[in-house]
Amino acid sequence: xxxxxxxxxxxxxxxxxxxxxxxxxxxxxxxxxxxxxxxxxxxxxxxxxxxxxxxxxxxxxxxxxxxxxxxxxxxxxxxxxxxxxxxxxxxxxxxxxxxxxxxxxxxxxxxxxxxxxxxxxxxxxxxxxxxxxxxxxxxxxxxxxxxxxxxxxxxxxxxxxxxxxxxxxxxxxxxxxxxxxxxxxxxxxxxxxxxxxxxxxxxxxxxxxxxxxxxxxxxxxxxxxxxxxxxxxxxxxxxxxxxxxxxxxxxxxxxxxxxxxxxxxxxxxxxxxxxxxxxxxxxxxxxxxxxxxxxxxx
Amino acid sequence: xxxxxxxxxxxxxxxxxxxxxxxxxxxxxxxxxxxxxxxxxxxxxxxxxxxxxxxxxxxxxxxxxxxxxxxxxxxxxxxxxxxxxxxxxxxxxxxxxxxxxxxxxxxxxxxxxxxxxxxxxxxxxxxxxxxxxxxxxxxxxxxxxxxxxxxxxxxxxxxxxxxxxxxxxxxxxxxxxxxxxxxxxxxxxxxxxxxxxxxxxxxxxxxxxxxxxxxxxxxxxxxxxxxxxxxxxxxxxxxxxxxxxxxxxxxxxxxxxxxxxxxxxxxxxxxxxxxxxxxxxxxxxxxxxxxxxxxxxx
Numbered sequence: 001x002x003x004x005x006x007x008x009x010x011x012x013x014x015x016x017x018x019x020x021x022x023x024x025x026x027x028x029x030x031x032x033x034x035x036x037x038x039x040x041x042x043x044x045x046x047x048x049x050x051x052x053x054x055x056x057x058x059x060x061x062x063x064x065x066x067x068x069x070x071x072x073x074x075x076x077x078x079x080x081x082x083x084x085x086x087x088x089x090x091x092x093x094x095x096x097x098x099x100x101x102x103x104x105x106x107x108x109x110x111x112x113x114x115x116x117x118x119x120x121x122x123x124x125x126x127x128x129x130x131x132x133x134x135x136x137x138x139x140x141x142x143x144x145x146x147x148x149x150x151x152x153x154x155x156x157x158x159x160x161x162x163x164x165x166x167x168x169x170x171x172x173x174x175x176x177x178x179x180x181x182x183x184x185x186x187x188x189x190x191x192x193x194x195x196x197x198x199x200x201x202x203x204x205x206x207x208x209x210x211x212x213x214x215x216x217x218x219x220x221x222x223x224x225x226x227x228x229x230x231x232x233x234x235x236x237x238x239x240x241x242x243x244x245x246x247x248x249x250x251x252x253x254x255x256x257x258x259x260x261x262x263x264x265x266x267x268x269x270x271x272x273x274x275x276x277x278x279x280x281x282x283x284x285x286x287x288x289x290x291x292x293x294x295x296x297x298x
Numbered sequence: 299x300x301x302x303x304x305x306x307x308x309x310x311x312x313x314x315x316x317x318x319x320x321x322x323x324x325x326x327x328x329x330x331x332x333x334x335x336x337x338x339x340x341x342x343x344x345x346x347x348x349x350x351x352x353x354x355x356x357x358x359x360x361x362x363x364x365x366x367x368x369x370x371x372x373x374x375x376x377x378x379x380x381x382x383x384x385x386x387x388x389x390x391x392x393x394x395x396x397x398x399x400x401x402x403x404x405x406x407x408x409x410x411x412x413x414x415x416x417x418x419x420x421x422x423x424x425x426x427x428x429x430x431x432x433x434x435x436x437x438x439x440x441x442x443x444x445x446x447x448x449x450x451x452x453x454x455x456x457x458x459x460x461x462x463x464x465x466x467x468x469x470x471x472x473x474x475x476x477x478x479x480x481x482x483x484x485x486x487x488x489x490x491x492x493x494x495x496x497x498x499x500x501x502x503x504x505x506x507x508x509x510x511x512x513x514x515x516x517x518x519x520x521x522x523x524x525x526x527x528x529x530x531x532x533x534x535x536x537x538x539x540x541x542x543x544x545x546x547x548x549x550x551x552x553x554x555x556x557x558x559x560x561x562x563x564x565x566x567x568x569x570x571x572x573x574x575x576x577x578x579x580x581x582x583x584x585x586x587x588x589x590x591x592x593x594x595x596x
Binding site: 031036037038039042085089092094095112113114115117118120121122124125126128129131132133139140141143144145147148151152154155156157160161163164167168 | 334336340383392418420422423424426429439441442443445450454455458459461
C-alpha cells in the first residue's frame with residue numbers, strides 16, 4: 001500500500017476545479033426566470049461558496065470506475081442540490097433557527113419562511129429530475145438505480161430520519177457516543193455513502209471498499225465538525241458556533257474529550273485510506289480527501 | 299359518442315374500492331417503526347380520510363391501456379404520498395397556517411412544525427423511492443419516465459411553483475381569471491396531468507386525449523373548490539372555509555360570479571367527457587369522475 005501522495009496544494013486545486021464545474025452545471029440546469037421568486041430562492045440556496053465536497057466524492061469515485069466526468073458531474077450537481085435543500089430546511093426557525101450559512105443570510109432570512117420551505121421542496125424534486133434525465137446516463141436502469149439509491153439515502157431511513165433524531169435530542173439528549181454516531185450515519189453519512197457509490201452504480205457495479213471508505217470519512221467529518229465548533233470562531237465558519245453546547249446537546253467531543261476526539265478522527269481517516277488499497281495509486285485524490293476532511297479549518 | 303353510463307352509485311363504490319386498496323398499499327409501503335416520530339408523522343399525514351382521487355385517476359387511466367392494477371396502484375400510492383406532502387407543507391404556519399385538514403388536526407398541530415417539515419420531506423422522497431422500485435414496473439425505462447414526469451409535475455415549473463405564485467397573491471393578488479387559471483394549472487393541474495399520463499407511460503406511450511381530459515377536470519376541480527368554499531360550512535369540508543375571501547385574495551368566483559362559475563365548471567366537464575370519445579364505453583368511469591368532480595359536496 002503505497003499511494004502516490006497528492007499534496008494538499010494539488011488537492012485544493014482539484015477541489016476548486018470540480019467545484020467550479022459543479023457551480024456552472026447547477027447554473028445551467030436550475031430553472032432560470034429572473035422574476036420568479038421561487039427560482040431566485042433556489043438559486044440563492046445553492047450559491048457558490050460551498051466546498052462541493054459531495055460532488056467531488058462522486059467525480060473522484062466515478063473516475064476509479066472509468067465513468068466520464070460529464071456524467072458524474074450531473075450526479076454530483078443533483079446530490080449538491082439535495083444537500084442544499086437539507087440545509088435550507090434545517091436552517092428554518094422551526095428547526096435549527098439559523099440566520100447565517102456560509103457567512104450569508106439563510107434563505108428564510110433573505111426571502112421568507114414560506115419561500116424557503118418551497119425552495120427546499122423544489123431543490124429536492126429537482127435532484128430527482130436531474131438523475132432521471134437521459135443526459136445523466138444513457139442506460140435507464142442506471143438512472144433508475146441512482147434515483148432509488150438517492151431516495152433511500154435521503155429519506156426516512158437516511159438523512160431526514162437522522163435530522164428528526166437530531167432535533168429530538170434537543171429535549172431527550174444523546175446518552176452515548178454510539179447514539180450520536182447512529183444519528184450521524186443517517187443525517188450526513190447516508191449522502192456520503194451515496195456520493196461514493198454513485199460512480200460504481202454508473203459503471204453497473206457496487207464497491208464494498210468505497211462503502212467502508214465513505215462510512216469512515218462520514219463519521220470523521222462529523223467529529224471534525226464538532227471539534228471545529230469548539231475551536232473556531234463564527235467569523236471563520238460563517239455560521240453560529242457552539243450551538244450544541246448552548247442548548248446542552250451532547251457532541252462527540254463531550255463523550256470523547258477533545259484529545260481523544262482528534263485521535264478518533266485521525267484513526268478513522270487512516271482506516272478510510274486503508275480501505276482504498278485495492279485501487280492503488282489511482283485513489284490518491286480520495287486519500288487526500290480523507291486527510292482534508294479532518295485538516296480543514298471550516 | 300355514447301358512453302355507457304356509470305351511475306353515481308357505481309362510481310362511489312369504485313372510488314371507495316380503489317381508495318381502500320391505496321390505503322392498504324401505503325400502509326404496507328411506508329416505513330413502520332412505531333416508536334419513530336418521523337414515521338408516525340408520515341403515516342398520520344397520509345391517514346385514510348381522503349378520496350384518493352389522484353390514485354383513482356391513475357388506476358382508471360391505466361386500465362384503458364391494459365396496465366394491471368397491481369402496478370398502477372403503486373404509482374397511485376406514490377402520487378398520493380406526494381400530494382399529502384404538499385398538503386402538510388401548505389398547512390404550515392408560514393404558508394396557509396391551517397389547524398384542520400379533513401376534520402383532523404394538521405400534522406404541525408398534532409406533532410410540531412419541525413416534524414411536519416421533515417414528514418413532508420420524507421413523503422416527497424418516498425414517492426420517488428416507490429416509483430424507482432422494480433416492483434412498480436419491470437421496465438427500467440418506464441420507471442425512469444415515471445420519475446421524470448412526476449419530478450417535472452411536482453417541481454418549480456409545476457406544483458411547487460404554483461404554490462409560490464398562490465402565496466405571493468396574498469400581497470399582490472390576482473388580476474384576472476387567466477392569472478388564477480395559470481397558477482392552478484401548476485399548483486394542482488400538474489398532478490392531475492401526471493395522474494392521467496401515468497397509465498399511458500406504463501404502457502410505453504402517451505395520450506393526447508387524456509392530457510386534454512386532465513387539464514379540463516383539473517380546472518373544473520379548482521372552480522368547484524372555490525364554489526364549495528363559498529357554499530359549504532367548515533363542518534362539511536373539514537377545513538376552514540372562505541379563507542381567500544377573508545384575506546381578500548381573488549377566486550374564480552370573484553371574477554366569474556357564482557352562476558357563471560358553475561356554468562364554466564359544467565362546460566369544462568362536458569369538454570373533458572368529450573375528450574374521452576376515442577376510448578368509447580371503456581372510459582365510462584373516467585366520465586363519471588369528471589361529473590363527480592363538480593357534483594361533490596366536499
